[in-house]
Amino acid sequence: AQSVTQLDSHVSVSEGTPVLLRCNYSSSYSPSLFWYVQHPNKGLQLLLKYTSAATLVKGINGFEAEFKKSETSFHLTKPSAHMSDAAEYFCVVSESWNAGNMLTFGGGTRLMVKP
Amino acid sequence: DGGITQSPKYLFRKEGQNVTLSCEQNLNHDAMYWYRQDPGQGLRLIYYSQIVNDFQKGDIAEGYSVSREKKESFPLTVTSAQKNPTAFYLCASSIKGFDAIGNTIYFGEGSWLTVV
Numbered sequence: 331a332q333s334v335t336q337l338d339s340h341v342s343v344s345e346g347t348p349v350l351l352r353c354n355y356s357s358s359y360s361p362s363l364f365w366y367v368q369h370p371n372k373g374l375q376l377l378l379k380y381t382s383a384a385t386l387v388k389g390i391n392g393f394e395a396e397f398k399k400s401e402t403s404f405h406l407t408k409p410s411a412h413m414s415d416a417a418e419y420f421c422v423v424s425e426s427w428n429a430g431n432m433l434t435f436g437g438g439t440r441l442m443v444k445p
Numbered sequence: 446d447g448g449i450t451q452s453p454k455y456l457f458r459k460e461g462q463n464v465t466l467s468c469e470q471n472l473n474h475d476a477m478y479w480y481r482q483d484p485g486q487g488l489r490l491i492y493y494s495q496i497v498n499d500f501q502k503g504d505i506a507e508g509y510s511v512s513r514e515k516k517e518s519f520p521l522t523v524t525s526a527q528k529n530p531t532a533f534y535l536c537a538s539s540i541k542g543f544d545a546i547g548n549t550i551y552f553g554e555g556s557w558l559t560v561v
Contacts, residue, residue, distance in 0.1 A: 339485075348560075362548075364549070366552075367462060368488065371552045371554075371557070372554055372555065373449075373451075373535055373537075373552035373553050373555050374488075374535065374537075374552040375552070376549055376551070379549060392543055404489060420488070425547070433489035433490070433550065434487045435489075437485075437487045438485070438486070438487055
């Protein structure tokens, strides 16, 4: 069975400082991993995804994530936060199995950016 | 523009009523999904469909029903059997279904359902 844990429900940073949103997963197989962002009352937008190619994945809006199999982590980072980055972020794991492959969502991390 | 359109954005339901949320996509995607999101929580899968005229229950299908008569449409009915329907509902689609590794799912803007 697969699971995903977002270690912080809320993260607060100042504008211009680095962002780190932490995600750990468990999976019996080689997983695919995603980060989505959700602005208030909006749908989810894909930031980036990992599918067993390069372990450092670059996404939109300056975000990137590194897949670390030994640590079962897929943390999301950005060098410098912008006010528009304030949103909810979801880490998602997808693994293949005999009958298909299903998505499991983390509980989300709310990022707040202070001026 | 291509995308996923959900309607209505806000819907109020009286006790004992059935309501239907619309989801239409013009991305030519085979697979479509309905998720429920409760405040401060992640998403839970209600139903999904990988092909026209076929659909499967997700993790929380009780009290919901769907149909997939056309490739581009996947309406969700919240029935009176759903005891706690107040939530944010998200429709999504993807090129392939759950059997595709690394398959990217695209989401609509969501619909708020409130029981009054």
